[in-house]
Amino acid sequence: MDRVVEADSGRRAARALIGRQGALRNSIGPYGYAAIDGRPVPPSLVVVHPVPEGIDELVIASDGYPVIGETLAASESELALLLKKDPWCVAELAGTKAVLPGQVSFDDRAYLRIRL
Template sequence: MGFTVKEVLSEGKKGDPLLNEDLYVSSDRFVAVIDGATSVSGKMIAGQTPGRFAAEIIKQTIEGLAAEASLEMMVSQINVNLQYAYLKYDLLNEIEEKKWMAPSACLVIYSDYYHEVWQIGDCQLMIDGQVYSNDKELDNITANARSLFLEAEIKKGKTIDELIEHDTGWEFIRTLIQQQYFLQNDSDNQYGYDVINGFNVDFTRVKTIKIPVDAKEIILASDGYPFLKDTLEESEYVLSKLIKEDPLCFRIYKSAKGLIKGNKSFDDRTYVKLEMSGT
């Protein structure tokens, strides 16, 4: 089909590229946005957060894939590489006992060979102005629980500034966030959801979107953009407006996390826009 990368931005919430848990891939075969899961353990692996650790392995694997690699082949190779890393750093027993220790990531990836986009987890896709999200029910539960808790904190006298400095709402839902890791890639559970974490993925729940032959633009993005727009400038504008009006992300846009004092945004964010050149 052919394409040109027109706009790219990947920026960590802390402003430090080394701490950014979002990564992207841009080659003539694949374009991908990888969103490493936010750490809830505080533990580092080889000097990286678990989310960045997973994202790096996924990025390196995709960059080495042949153009004709299928979704199943891609996930299989990523899992082989993640399992090798788990053995290398002696993580398997710890992951089995504490599932939230598992490095994991969401992924949205365009295959030029198949003219398809594959969504695993809650990264976003836009094709000619139409947004394809892949949200999970768990996020609504934790976001609403945190929102309720923060509203009560404010009613009791806390200020927005105090909560930006010390988010007690995040502390309140931390256990829920840790518990949800036990439900990763669980097809039989009402709250199960799929991520890439080195273990089996239910491919029937992976969204596969066939790109129309007359498509003009494709945008791949992480959920660090709560309101995805068809230009980077506008996406950045609505994000900055949200951070100004609802920095804790508990009213206008309910999230499991908000702005932390000293950070530039509530989450890492990545935006990649492709201009399609047709057949």
């Protein structure tokens, strides 16, 4: 990245709301949502998507990958390009946190490729 974010004022401003977000995780209600975080997920929040006929491979990734490529390397490459263009995460990567010094991205990442 060409620019390094020294202080993320947007993240500081949103901290109070983000801090309360956890109360909605895996909670039933109008703003509740499912998350894989080690706690039970209420069945009403689970969405099952059938795999269409002829699909022999699935790629599932966390929101740390804004673009999911056919390979992990392709996903990392897309992420690197986006981070170079938008290290503050206010344009293509619009979100609640920027890339801080010592970090390589704005979020943790998980990438899973399954052959059926």
